[in-house]
Amino acid sequence: MRTTNPDDAKLRDLLRQSRPAPPLPPRFEDSVWRRIDRSEAPAGKPETVAWLDRLLERLLRPRLALSGIAVLLLLSSVAGVLSGSETAKRSAQERYLAAVAPATVR
Amino acid sequence: MRRSLLLAVALVVASAALCFAAYRLAGHFSARHLARTTDDLDWLRVEFRLRDAELARIRQLHEGYLPTCRGFCDRIAAKQRELQAALDRGTNVTSAVELTLADIATLRAQCQAAMLRHFAEVSRVMPPEQGRRYLTEMQRLTLGFHEQVENRMSGEALGPHGHR
Numbered sequence A: 001m002r003t004t005n006p007d008d009a010k011l012r013d014l015l016r017q018s019r020p021a022p023p024l025p026p027r028f029e030d031s032v033w034r035r036i037d038r039s040e041a042p043a044g045k046p047e048t049v050a051w052l053d054r055l056l057e058r059l060l061r062p063r064l065a066l067s068g069i070a071v072l073l074l075l076s077s078v079a080g081v082l083s084g085s086e087t088a089k090r091s092a093q094e095r096y097l098a099a100v101a102p103a104t105v106r
Numbered sequence B: 001m002r003r004s005l006l007l008a009v010a011l012v013v014a015s016a017a018l019c020f021a022a023y024r025l026a027g028h029f030s031a032r033h034l035a036r037t038t039d040d041l042d043w044l045r046v047e048f049r050l051r052d053a054e055l056a057r058i059r060q061l062h063e064g065y066l067p068t069c070r071g072f073c074d075r076i077a078a079k080q081r082e083l084q085a086a087l088d089r090g091t092n093v094t095s096a097v098e099l100t101l102a103d104i105a106t107l108r109a110q111c112q113a114a115m116l117r118h119f120a121e122v123s124r125v126m127p128p129e130q131g132r133r134y135l136t137e138m139q140r141l142t143l144g145f146h147e148q149v150e151n152r153m154s155g156e157a158l159g160p161h162g163h164r
Helices: A006-018 A028-040 A047-059 A063-100 B002-036 B043-045 B052-088 B096-125 B130-156
Strands: none
Touching: A028 B043, A047 A063, A047 B002, A063 B002, A063 B043, A063 B052, A063 B096, A063 B130, B043 B052, B096 B130
16 A cells, blocks of 8 residues: 655655746637537537538637738728729719710710 | 637628728728819820820810810700700601701711811820820710610620620
């Protein structure tokens, strides 16, 4: 039978102090709970659902989602500027046409 | 899974709304910023990359042509009023109505001829390549509409891009 030696406890304390625990990564708890959820989920989940699950999980990471939205916003703004310049060009053309070729003769 | 899916759908909807708003706002502001000019010839300057001297000469031609154009417009409008009065007098197409219609057509043709002469004059002031492009564009914009109507009325089939 094993007995507890008081020196062992001291040694354990010393070892713990000599190896300080690194800080936990961000959202560590979330990912732990997610893993627990996944491990407790009923087995035999269809492959496509699991794949979709993984994909959603990846897409919903804040950094990725925010960069995606930022890129889309940038593209939309550029498209808006292009379309606005096209509208301005059309109205300038209409202005010239109205001056030199009135609608009655067009 | 269900929560993630709902979150993803909400994110997609919110992003779509944001992108749409950004598109409309950017379009509105750029159109307003670019269309601030009140110069009738601004389109020519930008589209046909005119130099100051060319633009000044075209402005002279433009200002010389405007009274002619207005004169034709006034005469066409007067004839149209005459036509309306003749039509209001009865339901028959009388010889007076026919005559007024012919007058309007003649005036329109004279006006179009003056317009085309003006376009040709303007095109000669531009660099040759731009001048050709201007003339083609103006003919398309001012005469193309009638061609389309006539082609539709005659029932002739058009090519894949509206060309024969």
